[in-house]
Amino acid sequence: MPGIDACLEEAMTLPGALGAAIVDWTSGLALGTAGQSPNGDHEATAAETAELARAAAEYSAFAPPARPPTPAPASRPDGPVPATAPGPRPAPGTATGSAATPAPGSDGDKGPPVEDLIVTTRTGYHILSFVETTFDSSVFLHLWLDRRTGNLALARIRLGQLAERLVLG
């Protein structure tokens, strides 16, 4: 069960990793950073990526249209589970059982409906992977990859796993 530093350290071992950070997207605070930052200032980068993440997390275009009537977990529905996870992993929102149904007074899941964002630049990839916590928070992992040496598909999966393990152990 890694803490922030172990999580960033592991993210930095991914091929092509240039920099990583854990950022709060409401405030723009960098909770932890590793490696380089694209503009030489981790705090400024965090403030900028937070704006992007907030937009994605909040805009209705990226929200599920309505809560499906079926009890099937709505979050992280995508395909095959990588071999490192034994068996089907539980959807984060349902891990505690009580969170499986919308909480009264609010409208459902606390976590953002978006899993991750990918920004491709001429020289690199940026992956922003949302961390879903069971308390009220707004945190994501940001990984910056070199475009030539990075493996986007692998990094995206690994970062998602790291985002889960960061809070689920």
Add this chain to the structure above:
Amino acid sequence: MTAGTGNPPGIQSAVSPMLVRLAGERATGALLRDHGTLYLTDGRVVHAESPAAPGIDVLLTRGGRLPREGWEEAVDRAGTRSEVGRFLVDSGRLHDGELEICHLGALFDAAFFALSPGSGPTRFRYGVAHWIGPVRPVSASSVERETVRRRELLDHVWPYAAVDTAPVVARKPAPGQAVTRRQRVLLELADGVRTPVAIAWALGRPAFHTLLDIRRLAAAGLVETPEEPAAASLPTLPAWVTSVSGDPDIALLRRLRDALEASL
């Protein structure tokens, strides 16, 4: 180490000269200010508390992450050793990452209020440690930088500080105006009585986050912006200082405050 080292111009003014000095001498203890307390270990900030900011216990229990009894048991069993944070992880109640994320959120939140301007006299009690124990210490300079950044961010979003302290009054969305998920949760609690800080406590969210969200809502016209500037919101400077001139010399006031703090 000085607070201004390496900072871009504009945020060099120290939030608290005393904090800079204590960080420099690697002090351990509690820095007490009007709106909160910072706890230092070897000059690094290990914890912060403010009456305005919901503590880590509120953040963890309000959302249902931790039952209240679980928290109280941890405080009972590990409080005297100042290892509550460690105990929460070792006893399997929380994961490392969760504790760190939640604690850092609470720390920077409380520090923002503790270091608010005009926060009266500052005292330092050497040797005092907080019972939460070390979780993830951060440098005093990063706390100062973040506090200044947060102040600027609030004003950048909507430069009307009055909305921070006034009861939140919701306004009807304009035709076609979208209200986001998190905004709706806030607006449901905007009953014309609760202030942003009260809403933060009710939701178990950091208070600064709520101030910021309310400013964003006010900027979007979804929350009323009070007419009156909230002059009496936070106790700032003694009346005789502000009555000297309608346009107080900020630099002079800063020097005055610094001199006062230095003499304590």
